Amino acid sequence: MTHTRYAFIKANWHGGIVDQALAGFCEIIPAGQVDVFDVPGAFEMPLLARDLAAGGRYASVACAALVVDGGIYRHEFVAQAVVDGLMRVGLDTGVPVLSVSLTPHQFQDTAHHRAIYAAHFLEKGREAARAALALVKTRAALDVAA
Numbered sequence: 001m002t003h004t005r006y007a008f009i010k011a012n013w014h015g016g017i018v019d020q021a022l023a024g025f026c027e028i029i030p031a032g033q034v035d036v037f038d039v040p041g042a043f044e045m046p047l048l049a050r051d052l053a054a055g056g057r058y059a060s061v062a063c064a065a066l067v068v069d070g071g072i073y074r075h076e077f078v079a080q081a082v083v084d085g086l087m088r089v090g091l092d093t094g095v096p097v098l099s100v101s102l103t104p105h106q107f108q109d110t111a112h113h114r115a116i117y118a119a120h121f122l123e124k125g126r127e128a129a130r131a132a133l134a135l136v137k138t139r140a141a142l143d144v145a146a
Contacts, residue, residue: 006132007058009037009045011065020118021064021100024125029132042067042101043078046085053095060132061089064100064125066117096135098128 006029010018026034037052039045042065049061063086067079083099090097100121 004033005058006034006129007037007049007052007061008034009039009048009052009061009063011039011042011045013041014066014068014117017066017114017117017121018064020121021062021125021128024122024127025062025100025129026125028126028129041065042082045082045101046089049086049097050089050093053089053093053097058095059136060096060098062098062100062125062128062132064121064128066121067101096132096139098131100124100128 006025008022008025010022012018022034022036035058037048039048045063045065049063052058052061063082065082067082079101082101086097086099086101089095
């Protein structure tokens with residue numbers, strides 16, 4: 001059975017930037033086919049992605065977050081845990097899980113950086129939607145059930 005619904009999980013940290021990934025995603029996949037889920041931060045995405053993928057309702061699950069160096073912990077560890085968790089969800093459930101998670105080394109909360117990353121997230125959202133559609137099409141041609 002081919003699903004026509006897509007899940008999109010977005011972290012609330014730096015929401016004004018991260019929301020652009022959803023906007024880009026919905027430029028390619030109609031918003032009416034996308035269910036949106038908010039989580040506090042990137043670290044919470046893999047668990048919800050697993051729950052959504054395991055439910056059998058979605059053709060794919062896209063996840064978006066901006067993980068920045070807050071000076072308290074190494075953001076690389078958080079980002080690596082998130083990406084590893086998302087990959088595991090896809091492999092364990094057979095549902096494509098896409099990451100639009102960025103980890104800039106020099107992010108500063110300035111208008112200039114917010115504009116740069118918002119534009120980047122918009123494009124990454126489009127890329128994630130194209131990847132979701134391509135994976136669904138390829139897997140359907142291979143008769144791989146999600």
